[in-house]
Amino acid sequence: MDLATPAQDQRKSVGRLTRLMARSLSMVWQSARRPFLALIGLQLLNAIALALQIIAVQLALTALLQITAIAGDLWRLVQPVMLLAGLTAVTAVIASVQVGLWRYAGELVVAVMWKRVLRVATRVDLRKFESARFYDRLQRVQANAQTRPYQITYGLVATIGAVAASAALVVTIVLIHPTLLPLLLVGGVPVLLTSRRQSQLESDFLARQTQSMRLRGYLTWVQTGRDEAKEVRAFGLARNFGQRLNTLYADYLRDLAQHLWHRSRLGALGSLGSAILLALTLFLLAWLISTSRLGIAEAAAALVAIRLLAGQVQSGLNGVQAIFESGSFIDDLDGFLTLAPAAEGGSREIAPPADFHRIRADAVSFSYPGRSQLALQAASIEINHGEVVALVGENGSGKTTLAKVMAGLYEPGSGAVRWDGTDVRTFRPDLFRERVAIIFQDYVKYALSAEENIAVARPDDEIYHAAVREAARLADADSFLSALPSGYQTPLSRRFVGGHELSGGQWQKVAIARAFYRSAPLVIIDEPTAALDARAEYELFSSLHEVLRGRSALIISHRFSTVRTADRIYVLDHGRVVEQGSHDELVALGGQYAELFHLQASAYSVDSVLD
Ligand SMILES: Nc1ncnc2c1ncn2[C@@H]1O[C@H](COP(=O)(O)OP(=O)(O)O)[C@@H](O)[C@H]1O
Numbered sequence: 001m002d003l004a005t006p007a008q009d010q011r012k013s014v015g016r017l018t019r020l021m022a023r024s025l026s027m028v029w030q031s032a033r034r035p036f037l038a039l040i041g042l043q044l045l046n047a048i049a050l051a052l053q054i055i056a057v058q059l060a061l062t063a064l065l066q067i068t069a070i071a072g073d074l075w076r077l078v079q080p081v082m083l084l085a086g087l088t089a090v091t092a093v094i095a096s097v098q099v100g101l102w103r104y105a106g107e108l109v110v111a112v113m114w115k116r117v118l119r120v121a122t123r124v125d126l127r128k129f130e131s132a133r134f135y136d137r138l139q140r141v142q143a144n145a146q147t148r149p150y151q152i153t154y155g156l157v158a159t160i161g162a163v164a165a166s167a168a169l170v171v172t173i174v175l176i177h178p179t180l181l182p183l184l185l186v187g188g189v190p191v192l193l194t195s196r197r198q199s200q201l202e203s204d205f206l207a208r209q210t211q212s213m214r215l216r217g218y219l220t221w222v223q224t225g226r227d228e229a230k231e232v233r234a235f236g237l238a239r240n241f242g243q244r245l246n247t248l249y250a251d252y253l254r255d256l257a258q259h260l261w262h263r264s265r266l267g268a269l270g271s272l273g274s275a276i277l278l279a280l281t282l283f284l285l286a287w288l289i290s291t292s293r294l295g296i297a298e299a300a301a302a303l304v305a306i307r308l309l310a311g312q313v314q315s316g317l318n319g320v321q322a323i324f325e326s327g328s329f330i331d332d333l334d335g336f337l338t339l340a341p342a343a344e345g346g347s348r349e350i351a352p353p354a355d356f357h358r359i360r361a362d363a364v365s366f367s368y369p370g371r372s373q374l375a376l377q378a379a380s381i382e383i384n385h386g387e388v389v390a391l392v393g394e395n396g397s398g399k400t401t402l403a404k405v406m407a408g409l410y411e412p413g414s415g416a417v418r419w420d421g422t423d424v425r426t427f428r429p430d431l432f433r434e435r436v437a438i439i440f441q442d443y444v445k446y447a448l449s450a451e452e453n454i455a456v457a458r459p460d461d462e463i464y465h466a467a468v469r470e471a472a473r474l475a476d477a478d479s480f481l482s483a484l485p486s487g488y489q490t491p492l493s494r495r496f497v498g499g500h501e502l503s504g505g506q507w508q509k510v511a512i513a514r515a516f517y518r519s520a521p522l523v524i525i526d527e528p529t530a531a532l533d534a535r536a537e538y539e540l541f542s543s544l545h546e547v548l549r550g551r552s553a554l555i556i557s558h559r560f561s562t563v564r565t566a567d568r569i570y571v572l573d574h575g576r577v578v579e580q581g582s583h584d585e586l587v588a589l590g591g592q593y594a595e596l597f598h599l600q601a602s603a604y605s606v607d608s609v610l611d
């Protein structure tokens, strides 16, 4: 969760509005063309109906006045009154149809937007996720993705509709009597002034409260989180967090009350202004009538037009406000989506070979974005076909980083990873990644069935049930998976009905089965033994060569009982390869490896006594 983002930029300018309008238009146009066109069509219809209402009012009054003059002829009134009633009905129907259409269009925009965002999020260079700016932006897009597309669709339709309706009203009034035009325009002024100021107040308030809102969201989330629940109880955090939340809420509510008070005062002021203006308009109209410059019917039509126009100005301003409020979301989304071309991996088309004789990392260096220190410094390692190679080293020595470079997830800053002499950067990235089965230190525990948790290693194939079982058997996971309530179909998360939670060691075995299930010539497993007990580890790794069946493996481990079975061991220190050789060679060398080995051997003997 992102707490550090500065208050949203709420600057308003015509240039920015034009740009945001254009972006909103293209977004809605590309994802919801038909409902959008229907909505615009309805708005135009609405504009015409409004204009016709003015004419109907005028006709009705003219007829009424004639009735009083030529007594008895009530029939003259029927037509204009029917017209007025019909038009009122039409605008009401339009409004209700629009609600449904608007919701549907908004949902279409949401769907298309998610498709694009996920396309980029899942393909963009992994290094991007190390950048706080990138990740914050992604989080903000995600947080707003459910509501903003609706707001954008609404804002666009409301603005276009209000412009069309205002134009229609103006034209009608000019047709009735050109001198009424200035009156009409003045009528919109109070709303324009007060609602502009109101929306300014609103965005100031939101900007002021953004930080507190995030913090409140976070504190609520922590106190309801599934993973956090145990720690909240164990540490007794509820009171502390609850108090913080109360303080924040109290501040927020105080600010809200003040803000609402300001807003309603402003609203009252606007209404008062409108009333005074209306009175003045009435006087003016009366004067125009008394001096025979204007008929009573025209004057009444003008009054109705003024009221309708004020409504349209208000709805147009709401639309513009909605677009402005979505502005930072649109910026974030655009900023995020422009990363797409880089995500496609350029024009590399060469397919990697199905297998290899030798993989070499040649003097590979790598640094994480925003870090000056190199995580890897000219590290060279070699894996021959069918070999098990181990990486050892202290925390932070670069083992995981090297594994990711070997798997093609990071590109080295200098040096290269070569498969039989060919730089892997010339291979098509997605095809190259298919050649590697990597299980991370923090592998993902999918809230899917046991079978799917293994079969995700071949996501594009159908699930081969027998092969899943075989992989599980090799990873020593078959016995406890078959014993689950619904066997391999049991969801591995209590989040779902009938779900079952595995222990840490059991999960580790499922992850290892995942690596075996993927048909890749190179298997990389980062600290596979961390959660395994000594017996499980021994059983798994003493037979690793047989289990791999001709595949090669790069294993990262702190346990020497695992490491010593490897054909070759590389010792990393501060990103450099400092020692290499077999277990016996390295122990004989008496260097860092030997030191770590003896340290653990003595600790182990103490442990086994305590066990
Ligand atoms: N995502 C990251 N962003 C920045 N630095 C990182 C990141 N991951 C690891 N590092 C740094 O790179 C170095 C090597 O880390 P890593 O490869 O994870 O070591 P190991 O797996 O041997 O414990 C460490 O100094 C670590 O702090």
Ligand SMILES: [Mg+2]
Pocket: 399, 400, 401, 441, 526
């Ligand atoms: Mg690591």
